Amino acid sequence: MSISPARAVGWTIICSSLSLFSSLIIFELSITLSLILVILISTMSIKVITRFIILSAPFLIPLLLIHGVINPQFEQTSLFFLMPIRNDGILFAVSTYANISVFLALAINWWHVDRDNMIDWLIARKIPSIFICLIAQSAAMIPLIERRGFSVLRSQNARGIPTGPNLFHRIKAIPSIILPVITSLMNEADHRSYTLWSRGFGQSQFSGVQLPLGQRSDFFYIISVLILPLTVLHMIDLL
Amino acid sequence: MDPKYQKQLIFISVCIALNIGLGKVSNLLSLPFTMDTIGTILSAALLPWPLVITVGALSSIIASMVIHPAFLFYIGTQIVIGLVASILVKSQLFKTIPKSIISGLIIGIASAVVSAPVTAIVFGGVSVPGLTALNVLFLASGKSLWTSVISGSLIVESIDKVAASIVSCLAIKRLSGNNQ
Numbered sequence: 001m002s003i004s005p006a007r008a009v010g011w012t013i014i015c016s017s018l019s020l021f022s023s024l025i026i027f028e029l030s031i032t033l034s035l036i037l038v039i040l041i042s043t044m045s046i047k048v049i050t051r052f053i054i055l056s057a058p059f060l061i062p063l064l065l066i067h068g069v070i071n072p073q074f075e076q077t078s079l080f081f082l083m084p085i086r087n088d089g090i091l092f093a094v095s096t097y098a099n100i101s102v103f104l105a106l107a108i109n110w111w112h113v114d115r116d117n118m119i120d121w122l123i124a125r126k127i128p129s130i131f132i133c134l135i136a137q138s139a140a141m142i143p144l145i146e147r148r149g150f151s152v153l154r155s156q157n158a159r160g161i162p163t164g165p166n167l168f169h170r171i172k173a174i175p176s177i178i179l180p181v182i183t184s185l186m187n188e189a190d191h192r193s194y195t196l197w198s199r200g201f202g203q204s205q206f207s208g209v210q211l212p213l214g215q216r217s218d219f220f221y222i223i224s225v226l227i228l229p230l231t232v233l234h235m236i237d238l239l
Numbered sequence: 240m241d242p243k244y245q246k247q248l249i250f251i252s253v254c255i256a257l258n259i260g261l262g263k264v265s266n267l268l269s270l271p272f273t274m275d276t277i278g279t280i281l282s283a284a285l286l287p288w289p290l291v292i293t294v295g296a297l298s299s300i301i302a303s304m305v306i307h308p309a310f311l312f313y314i315g316t317q318i319v320i321g322l323v324a325s326i327l328v329k330s331q332l333f334k335t336i337p338k339s340i341i342s343g344l345i346i347g348i349a350s351a352v353v354s355a356p357v358t359a360i361v362f363g364g365v366s367v368p369g370l371t372a373l374n375v376l377f378l379a380s381g382k383s384l385w386t387s388v389i390s391g392s393l394i395v396e397s398i399d400k401v402a403a404s405i406v407s408c409l410a411i412k413r414l415s416g417n418n419q
Binding site: 055058059062063065066067070071072073092093096099100103104106107110111130133134135137138139141142143144145146149150153163164167170171173174175177178179181182183185186188189190192193196 | 245246248249250251252253255256257259260261263264267268269270271274277281293297300301303304305307308361362363364365371374375378379381383384402406409410413414
């Protein structure tokens with residue numbers, strides 16, 4: 001089950017606006033929990049919760065440790081097994097985490113949008129095909145680089161070139177692994193360009209997929225473009 | 240579309256994919272560097288500066304979609320790296336390895352200056368594990384959050400960007416050798 005792009009835009013607007021106009025910790029955490037619950041119901045996948053925990057735990061634990069225990073800018077309020085506890089620091093850590101968590105929940109919301117639906121949706125909204133092609137091409141090439149990097153690593157190992165286990169060997173092996181990946185990809189760029197040309201890319205005006213366009217979702221789209229930068233400014237305390 | 244522009248379009252895609260893919264390959268090798276700016280530095284050698292900015296910006300956007308959403312906040316860092324690298328390429332500072340070390344240090348300083356405020360304000364000093372550990376070390380020694388994050392970023396980014404610049408310099412040499 002996936003989320004439709006229009007719905008993802010809708011949730012982005014609602015959650016960004018709510019978090020924009022309030023910086024109460026409880027309120028922001030409630031927005032996060034509600035959004036996670038909505039995604040959970042929409043996708044019927046328990047992975048949503050696991051994803052949220054995997055993404056947010058690396059922030060919560062270090063934040064509590066840095067500001068609640070170590071940061072000398074906050075006054076020490078008590079001791080716990082010789083460990084200084086700073087209440088203001090804990091409050092600051094939770095507040096920062098609440099801000100981050102809304103953003104992470106929104107990101108998970110977008111991760112559940114089906115890729116093909118998203119591309120059709122963007123084309124239907126007259127987003128230039130060059131922009132869509134750039135994103136799709138780059139995303140498609142990432143696994144190729146990983147696979148190629150892994151196969152070059154195995155080939156170099158087979159040739160007896162040390163690629164580990166100590167740090168010196170690993171650093172010394174960087175050029176012998178990364179350079180072949182870069183040069184092969186750059187050389188392939190020529191062929192990819194000819195392939196695109198032979199498939200007719202950019203040779204005529206692309207009309208796009210004709211999807212029914214609701215005025216409301218376009219309105220949501222425009223508003224989200226305006227609200228997202230405001231949310232980022234709010235997060236960095238400039239608003 | 241002009242075949243020249245079509246080729247540039249493919250180069251942009253390759254450079255974006257290199258930024259993200261090589262970051263993952265360096266994880267595979269358990270390297271202490273992230274190598275996530277090689278694509279941007281290479282694009283500075285191959286493309287005009289507005290397209291280098293596009294490479295930087297799109298790298299952050301796509302990385303936020305495929306790796307971690309936090310990458311979106313570092314979009315400014317990638318753009319600045321692209322601009323600085325374009326200037327350095329024009330000044331012939333990627334011709335030799337010693338010169339590329341100097342370029343790496345310059346890019347590292349620029350990158351630290353732009354990314355430190357994001358790490359300090361948005362993420363409260365939390366970043367990749369190595370940098371977070373350094374920040375904690377500086378904080379424990381009595382420094383303020385801002386000083387700790389800037390000091391930590393300067394150390395990590397300088398090492399990372401020098402490594403990326405050396406690899407980029409070698410790649411540029413190899414690619415120009417292939418084209419001759």
